Amino acid sequence: MSQILIKYDRVSKSFGSPYRSRKIPVFHDLSLTIGTNERIGILGPSGCGKSTLLRMLLGLIPFEGGKIFFRQQDIKKMTKVERKQFHQDVQVVLQDPLNAFNPVWRMQRSLLEPFVLFPSLKNLLQPENLIKTQLNAVGLEPALLNRYPHQLSGGQLQRLALARALLVDPVCLFLDEATSMLDVSIQAQIMQLIKERQKSKNMSVVIISHDRELIKHMCQRIYAFKDEKFGEIKPSEL
Amino acid sequence: MKKISTKASIYFLIAVIAIIIVINIFAPLIAPYDPTATQMTLRNELPSSVHWFGTDGLGRDVLSRVIYGGRGSLFISFFATCLSMLIGIFIGGLAGWYDNWVDHSLQVLMSLFQSLPGLSISIAVVGVLGPSNYSILIALTLTGWSGVARIVRSQVREIKHKQYIESARTYLPSVFYLLFHHVLSALWPTLAVLTAQRMGRMMLSISALSFIGVGLQPPTPDWGVMIQDAKTYVIQQPWALIAPAVMICIAAFCLTRLGERLRDYRDAQMRTMENM
Amino acid sequence: MSHLLSIKDLEVTFRTAEGTGYAVTDVSADLKPHQITTILGESGSGKSVLGSAIVQLLAPNASAKGSIRFQDRELTTLSAKEMDRIRGTEIGWVAQNPQSALNSVFQIGTLIAEGPIHHKYITKNEKPTFVRKILTSLRLPEKLDKQYSFELSGGMAQRVLIASGSGMVPPLLILDEPTKGLDDNNVAAVKRIIEDLAARGSTPLVITHDVDLAEELADEIWIFYGSQLVEQAPKEAFFKQPLHPYSKGLIDATPKRGLVPIPGESPAFNTRPVRCTYYPRCPAALEICRNQACPTVTLDNRRVKCLRY
Numbered sequence: 038m039s040q041i042l043i044k045y046d047r048v049s050k051s052f053g054s055p056y057r058s059r060k061i062p063v064f065h066d067l068s069l070t071i072g073t074n075e076r077i078g079i080l081g082p083s084g085c086g087k088s089t090l091l092r093m094l095l096g097l098i099p100f101e102g103g104k105i106f107f108r109q110q111d112i113k114k115m116t117k118v119e120r121k122q123f124h125q126d127v128q129v130v131l132q133d134p135l136n137a138f139n140p141v142w143r144m145q146r147s148l149l150e151p152f153v154l155f156p157s158l159k160n161l162l163q164p165e166n167l168i169k170t171q172l173n174a175v176g177l178e179p180a181l182l183n184r185y186p187h188q189l190s191g192g193q194l195q196r197l198a199l200a201r202a203l204l205v206d207p208v209c210l211f212l213d214e215a216t217s218m219l220d221v222s223i224q225a226q227i228m229q230l231i232k233e234r235q236k237s238k239n240m241s242v243v244i245i246s247h248d249r250e251l252i253k254h255m256c257q258r259i260y261a262f263k264d265e266k267f268g269e270i271k272p273s274e275l
Numbered sequence: 276m277k278k279i280s281t282k283a284s285i286y287f288l289i290a291v292i293a294i295i296i297v298i299n300i301f302a303p304l305i306a307p308y309d310p311t312a313t314q315m316t317l318r319n320e321l322p323s324s325v326h327w328f329g330t331d332g333l334g335r336d337v338l339s340r341v342i343y344g345g346r347g348s349l350f351i352s353f354f355a356t357c358l359s360m361l362i363g364i365f366i367g368g369l370a371g372w373y374d375n376w377v378d379h380s381l382q383v384l385m386s387l388f389q390s391l392p393g394l395s396i397s398i399a400v401v402g403v404l405g406p407s408n409y410s411i412l413i414a415l416t417l418t419g420w421s422g423v424a425r426i427v428r429s430q431v432r433e434i435k436h437k438q439y440i441e442s443a444r445t446y447l448p449s450v451f452y453l454l455f456h457h458v459l460s461a462l463w464p465t466l467a468v469l470t471a472q473r474m475g476r477m478m479l480s481i482s483a484l485s486f487i488g489v490g491l492q493p494p495t496p497d498w499g500v501m502i503q504d505a506k507t508y509v510i511q512q513p514w515a516l517i518a519p520a521v522m523i524c525i526a527a528f529c530l531t532r533l534g535e536r537l538r539d540y541r542d543a544q545m546r547t548m549e550n551m
Numbered sequence: 552m553s554h555l556l557s558i559k560d561l562e563v564t565f566r567t568a569e570g571t572g573y574a575v576t577d578v579s580a581d582l583k584p585h586q587i588t589t590i591l592g593e594s595g596s597g598k599s600v601l602g603s604a605i606v607q608l609l610a611p612n613a614s615a616k617g618s619i620r621f622q623d624r625e626l627t628t629l630s631a632k633e634m635d636r637i638r639g640t641e642i643g644w645v646a647q648n649p650q651s652a653l654n655s656v657f658q659i660g661t662l663i664a665e666g667p668i669h670h671k672y673i674t675k676n677e678k679p680t681f682v683r684k685i686l687t688s689l690r691l692p693e694k695l696d697k698q699y700s701f702e703l704s705g706g707m708a709q710r711v712l713i714a715s716g717s718g719m720v721p722p723l724l725i726l727d728e729p730t731k732g733l734d735d736n737n738v739a740a741v742k743r744i745i746e747d748l749a750a751r752g753s754t755p756l757v758i759t760h761d762v763d764l765a766e767e768l769a770d771e772i773w774i775f776y777g778s779q780l781v782e783q784a785p786k787e788a789f790f791k792q793p794l795h796p797y798s799k800g801l802i803d804a805t806p807k808r809g810l811v812p813i814p815g816e817s818p819a820f821n822t823r824p825v826r827c828t829y830y831p832r833c834p835a836a837l838e839i840c841r842n843q844a845c846p847t848v849t850l851d852n853r854r855v856k857c858l859r860y
Contacts, residue, residue, distance in 0.1 A: 082734040095445050124447050136438040141460045147439075154446040191594065192816070198442075220593035220760055225804040225812035247734060250763075250806035 363423025371431025660696030706737025777828030
């Protein structure tokens with residue numbers, strides 16, 4: 038039995054705008070658990086708030102009601118050190134590969150960024166070797182590190198984004214529509230890589246997507262937004 | 276006729292500007308005469324082999340004065356541009372980054388300074404502080420930074436929603452890390468364009484101030500001052516007026532044009548990136 | 552049987568700073584009228600370039616060789632003015648990316664009627680009735696004609712774009728990625744519109760990367776890979792038994808059919824490809840594939856570009 042890693046407890050979120058008094062609710066009393074070492078799917082049409090779930094967890098946008106726990110700890114009440122560790126443990130690959138990296142940096146600098154910003158990795162010797170190993174694992178040549186993002190293809194960039202996320206040994210990896218802009222053959226490459234890593238490293242993977250076939254094929258447990266409701270569904274219900 | 280490529284014209288403009296700067300820096304070595312030495316016997320001489328551009332109303336060599344004449348305006352406009360860029364980037368960056376009261380109050384500040392009529396405020400500032408290089412610098416910075424801040428703010432607002440900034444934010448860096456490393460790096464092409472354009476405009480303002488007598492003061496050899504001095508004798512000796520006027524035009528034109536060409540070049544680069 | 556569109560030995564190259572890029576090479580195909588044909592391929596395969604080559608809207612740094620015949624007229628030699636007349640009246644073109652393809656300062660009604668008025672298909676007075684007819688035929692609300700493109704969702708904008716491209720029910724309608732970025736409901740709506748247009752006498756040529764869309768929509772499927780047209784087949788036969796190794800790999804990579812990756816990367820060409828472009832990745836490659844040019848073979852009602860047949 039896996040342990041609970043991340044837990045959303047009756048979370049509510051609505052969007053307002055300074056020019057409108059009425060707030061538009063995105064979801065209300067939403068609950069969700071993510072266990073260790075499992076592949077979870079979050080399914081929903083575009084614009085339903087799937088990505089909002091992830092952005093709330095990462096502190097990119099605020100939320101009003103409810104709590105989110107990471108390893109039984111309220112993410113709003115973390116100390117600075119705990120927060121850094123939490124952000125290192127939870128990594129993301131986002132939708133748009135062409136905007137995933139700073140366009141005026143070489144890939145080398147973008148991939149070194151976690152080592153600059155996470156205190157526990159700062160004193161690591163030779164992060165370059167780690168990066169090279171990681172690139173091999175996702176099937177890319179180390180020579181790509183000297184290129185700029187616009188010199189690479191969408192598939193290469195998304196694999197680099199995956200490599201960057203895996204560099205810091207996360208316990209949970211979120212993929213937010215990470216392959217929806219890619220071709221099917223490249224999607225298959227990336228998904229196969231993720232499945233292998235999930236099994237060998239015992240990490241959790243959360244796949245956020247609108248593609249029911251993809252989620253059905255990849256995930257053990259599935260949550261879905263359907264008719265303004267959110268809840269767990271059985272894979273057979275798809 | 277073959278179209279001149281953007282890159283070639285950028286190099287050409289940079290070369291012209293560099294030549295003007297070099298001439299001004301090494302003016303003491305190049306100028307044939309002392310630019311302030313008067314020769315009352317040789318007033319309003321027309322161009323000759325001795326005085327290539329003739330002499331002015333006080334018998335000073337016009338060529339020497341033209342060679343020295345950019346020193347003040349180039350120097351002051353350079354520093355005023357740098358200073359207003361720095362202030363503009365700092366304030367515009369913060370205003371663009373935050374969505375809350377920081378943005379609102381800084382926007383009020385920008386609007387306030389942008390609503391000031393530039394030249395009259397400069398005259399007022401110089402009038403209060405007394406005419407000196409510093410007061411021109413302060414006057415130009417005061418009226419110059421808000422335009423920069425506004426452009427930087429709108430750019431930052433666009434950039435901050437880019438996905439790579441969001442990715443970087445998941446590493447919990449400080450606001451200044453994000454602004455300095457990510458936002459500024461995306462901004463620098465815009466900043467290069469702005470710097471060149473602003474400097475051209477500042478040069479013109481300084482000449483205008485000097486012309487109406489509140490900028491650089493005579494007997495300093497300055498293009499604006501020279502035009503003011505020469506206008507009394509324009510019929511007898513037009514060269515004393517034409518020479519500095521042409522220099523102002525060349526310098527300001529090259530700087531402004533350089534800004535435009537840099538912008539074209541950047542836009543073309545962006546387009547090829549998007550088409551990939 | 553006469554063909555609506557007949558492409559022969561088409562080659563499209565791009566001049567870039569790094570040299571010449573080959574986007575479409577050695578493409579010959581005939582388009583059958585009154586059925587939906589789907590060009591299926593991954594990004595960079597050259598499928599969109601083929602679309603813009605047919606309507607003669609290639610980028611300025613591109614040049615095309617070969618022949619494109621449309622109803623017995625050679626499109627490649629037509630003057631810009633003649634092509635302008637054909638484009639819109641006889642060949643409809645629906646570009647990618649609806650939000651930027653629709654001018655946001657004009658009302659939707661004006662955008663839809665612009666082409667037909669320009670080509671004197673309708674008069675200005677007929678505009679309101681014409682726009683209403685188009686909107687209802689595309690199952691869009693009538694009040695849309697007074698709105699602006701930025702007020703529309705992505706799905707709505709895409710449907711309006713199709714409306715503006717298909718107003719005169721052109722005999723040939725080319726749609727470039729009409730479902731890109733749309734959710735299930737909007738994809739279904741766009742699909743219905745395309746089927747409607749086919750039923751009303753148009754021949755849609757749909758360019759897409761979406762295997763599932765092709766499977767649901769198409770009568771005939773063309774597979775593009777690495778600048779070449781590798782297979783042409785009726786849909787049922789294609790999905791039952793794809794002939795080209797790439798076709799098989801592409802189908803098997805979809806989540807529905809197992810998410811099996813194709814190893815390697817899509818190629819890019821700066822020299823004219825001489826052998827099969829799929830050879831470096833092909834699991835079924837033969838020794839002769841390495842250095843032999845690859846002809847297109849006709850088998851019953853399908854064509855395949857592979858040395859195994």
